[in-house]
Structure formats: C-alpha cells, structure tokens
Amino acid sequence: MSGLQVHTDKHLLGTKDLSEQEITSILDRAAYWEQYPVKVSNHLQGRFVANMFFENSTRTRFSFEVAEKRLGAEVLNFSAAVSSVQKGESIYDTVRTLESMGIDAGVIRMKPNGLLAELAQKIKVPLINAGDGNNEHPTQALLDLYTMRKQFGHIRGLHVVIIGDVQHSRVARSNLWALRTLGAKVSFCSPPGMQAPELAEYASYISMEEALKADVVMMLRVQLERHEGTLFGSAEEYRASYGLTVERAERMAPHAIIMHPAPVNRDVEIDDELVESPKSRIFPQMGHGVPIRMAVIERALS
Incomplete structure (x- = not known):
C-alpha cells in the first residue's frame, strides 16, 4: 500500500x-x-x-x-x-x-x-x-451516537426520529448513515418543503404524532429564511406544526430523550423550558x- x-x-x-x-x-x-x-x-x-x-x-x-x-x-x-x-x-x-x-x-x-x-x-x-x-458532519453524528449509547447502553434496535429541515441538514445525513450502520431505525419528520426526497429510501417520513413515539427525538435547527414562500410565514407557525412543545413532550415515552445539535432556536423548534429539562440531553451532547x-x-x- x-x-x-x-x-x-x-x-x-x-x-x-x-x-x-x-x-x-x-x-x-x-x-x-x-x-x-x-x-x-x-x-x-x-x-x-x-x-x-x-x-x-x-x-x-x-x-x-x-x-x-x-x-x-x-x-x-x-x-x-x-x-x-x-x-x-x-x-x-x-x-x-x-x-x-x-x-x-x-x-x-x-x-x-x-x-x-x-x-x-x-x-x-x-x-x-x-x-x-x-x-x-461526521463528528456531530458520532457524539450523538455516543450520547445515545451512554443513555441506553446500545444503539441497535433504537428508533431515532429526526425532525425539521432535513433538506439542508448535514447532521441528519451523517446521523442517518451512522445509525443505520449500528442497527438503529431512523425516521424523518419534516414539512414537505424541508424534506430530502433522495433520503426517503433509507428513512421514511412520518407524522409528528408518530415521531413522539420514538426512543430519541432529535430536533434540527430551522432556518426559515431558506424557505421563503413555503408553508410557514413565521416562527410561530412552524412551532405550532413541527415544534417540540411542552404539550408534545408530555406525550413522549417515559424513557425517551430529546436531542438537538445546536445552536437552538428556543421557542421555535423546541420550547425554551424543554432545552434543559430532565428528558433533554442537549448540553451533555455538546x-x-x-x-x-x-x-x-x-x-x-x-
């Protein structure tokens, strides 16, 4: 060689x-x-x-x-x-x-x-x-996997849902490949204008209601300025449809955790009080x- x-x-x-x-x-x-x-x-x-x-x-x-x-x-x-x-x-x-x-x-x-x-x-x-x-963004995915393994003791068999702007997310792609390699199930949850169709054969797109049943709920930072003229005219509208609100977090499984690669738009993709809540692993991830x-x-x- x-x-x-x-x-x-x-x-x-x-x-x-x-x-x-x-x-x-x-x-x-x-x-x-x-x-x-x-x-x-x-x-x-x-x-x-x-x-x-x-x-x-x-x-x-x-x-x-x-x-x-x-x-x-x-x-x-x-x-x-x-x-x-x-x-x-x-x-x-x-x-x-x-x-x-x-x-x-x-x-x-x-x-x-x-x-x-x-x-x-x-x-x-x-x-x-x-x-x-x-x-x-491979090191982000690796630290995400490390966080999951530390929490659950394993990766294989976990259901990880990635919510938000998948289309522009390098974090979503690196997590998708690494999680699949280690035997996890990956799903996406995105508004139609934020989906990456080329990834659909590797991870299905599911509803917000279904997403809340996952073991790991990973929120992505949303840059609404990239999506002018699409479904959402404001951050409030995005939060209402795809944000992880306190009410939605209460419907997550007792063992499930919240993750986010940061920086966080508080009260847009995730409610402020959830960022450092008991379910959150956002700062330990960092x-x-x-x-x-x-x-x-x-x-x-x-």
Missing part, C-alpha cells in the same frame, strides 16, 4: 463509509478519554493540527480546539474572514500551503458540497470533516463532543 493510501485511510470525511467496527472503536476510545484522569495529556506532543474554518462555527471549532489541547497537540487556528481567502485564494491553495508548512492534520469546515472529497485526494495529511455544505473529537484526532494521527 502506498504512503498516500495510508494517509487517505486516516481521513474522516463522513460516516457513510465507516464500518460498524470503526464507529464502535471511536465510541469506545471516546469513553476512555472521557474518563481520563488528567485534563491535558502529552499524547500528541509535538504534532501540529490546523483548524481550517472556511465557514463560521462556535461549538464545533472550540470543541476541536479543546480536544486538540487536551491531547497535547500544537493548535493553529485559521479563519477565512481574516485570511488570503478574502483576496481570492482558493480553499485548495490555502490547505496546500498549510500542508507545505508541516501540519500533521487538518480539521476543515466549508460551505461547498463535494470539494472536501477532491481535497482529500490531493492532500497527504489526514483531513477531518467539521461540516461540509449540506453533505456531512460536552461529549470533546472526547469524541479526541478519539477522532488520535485516530488520524496514530
């Missing part, structure tokens, strides 16, 4: 092509790091990791940075807003420049669909997808992002 192929195996571009064994290995290693007795290790001392964010992010970028620093890596933060990208430099040239300077791995977030796979063919250092367009990303970075550089 060539050096390029070895490096390519270290990329994490999405969950679609990850095996059950690979996903389970990452979840197990995250559990190890969550219990690790020391906050900062020297595990990746002397290794340089660049966070290359061509799209704005708060939770994901800081979560990766905390993970990298906990592993003892040297962290380089790149922001497109204050870079030569503003002068017309291509994403490829930017990544290639950082590679030539000696980084050992790159965490990358970008708006264009499909470009990351092309980059991975040309860049020899491992690349970790921190969200690309509406394609995939916390699980650090050990998951530690495991993913370690995988890339091991």
Whole structure:
C-alpha cells in the first residue's frame, strides 16, 4: 500500500463509509478519554493540527480546539474572514500551503458540497470533516451516537426520529448513515418543503404524532429564511406544526430523550423550558463532543 493510501485511510470525511467496527472503536476510545484522569495529556506532543474554518462555527471549532489541547497537540487556528481567502485564494491553495508548512492534520469546515472529497485526494495529511455544505458532519453524528449509547447502553434496535429541515441538514445525513450502520431505525419528520426526497429510501417520513413515539427525538435547527414562500410565514407557525412543545413532550415515552445539535432556536423548534429539562440531553451532547473529537484526532494521527 502506498504512503498516500495510508494517509487517505486516516481521513474522516463522513460516516457513510465507516464500518460498524470503526464507529464502535471511536465510541469506545471516546469513553476512555472521557474518563481520563488528567485534563491535558502529552499524547500528541509535538504534532501540529490546523483548524481550517472556511465557514463560521462556535461549538464545533472550540470543541476541536479543546480536544486538540487536551491531547497535547500544537493548535493553529485559521479563519477565512481574516485570511488570503478574502483576496481570492482558493480553499485548495490555502490547505496546500498549510500542508507545505508541516501540519500533521487538518480539521476543515466549508460551505461547498463535494470539494472536501477532491481535497482529500490531493492532500497527504489526514483531513477531518467539521461540516461540509449540506453533505456531512461526521463528528456531530458520532457524539450523538455516543450520547445515545451512554443513555441506553446500545444503539441497535433504537428508533431515532429526526425532525425539521432535513433538506439542508448535514447532521441528519451523517446521523442517518451512522445509525443505520449500528442497527438503529431512523425516521424523518419534516414539512414537505424541508424534506430530502433522495433520503426517503433509507428513512421514511412520518407524522409528528408518530415521531413522539420514538426512543430519541432529535430536533434540527430551522432556518426559515431558506424557505421563503413555503408553508410557514413565521416562527410561530412552524412551532405550532413541527415544534417540540411542552404539550408534545408530555406525550413522549417515559424513557425517551430529546436531542438537538445546536445552536437552538428556543421557542421555535423546541420550547425554551424543554432545552434543559430532565428528558433533554442537549448540553451533555455538546460536552461529549470533546472526547469524541479526541478519539477522532488520535485516530488520524496514530
């Protein structure tokens, strides 16, 4: 096997092509790091990791940075807003420049669909997808699975419903692929204008009433500005039809949990008082992002 192929195996571009064994290995290693007795290790001392964010992010970028620093890596933060990208430099040239300077791995977030796979063919250092367009967001899905496994002890056999703007959601896609690989049943619940028809063969679209019967109710952030002229003229109208209200949450099964990848539009896709309710795992999800990303970075550089 060539050096390029070895490096390519270290990329994490999405969950679609990850095996059950690979996903389970990452979840197990995250559990190890969550219990690790020391906050900062020297595990990746002397290794340089660049966070290359061509799209704005708060939770994901800081979560990766905390993970990298906990592993003892040297962290380089790149922001497109204050870079030569503003002068017309291509994403490829930017990544290639950082590679030539000696980084050992790159965490990358970008708006264009499909470009990351092309980059991975040309860049020899491992690349970790921190969200690309509406394609995939693998570490979000992995931390979601970690949260579910921690709650229920298993993934296989769970019914997970993903509610909201599936059409534009990379989180929905990465969760769909990973959950199916681990043996969960996935359903979607979306207004007609927010559905992704190409995913219907992998997960059926169900009513809000049916969705409330699932083991995991995962709400997606809704950007109504993307759907001008569709069913909903206001956030209030969306909430009335597809929001997780207090009244709807009372109809969930006693064991069921509420999840959301954040940022949360309170009182739109989910009522304010549910965000930190006993059923909610929204903030624990965010916390699980650090050990998951530690495991993913370690995988890339091991």
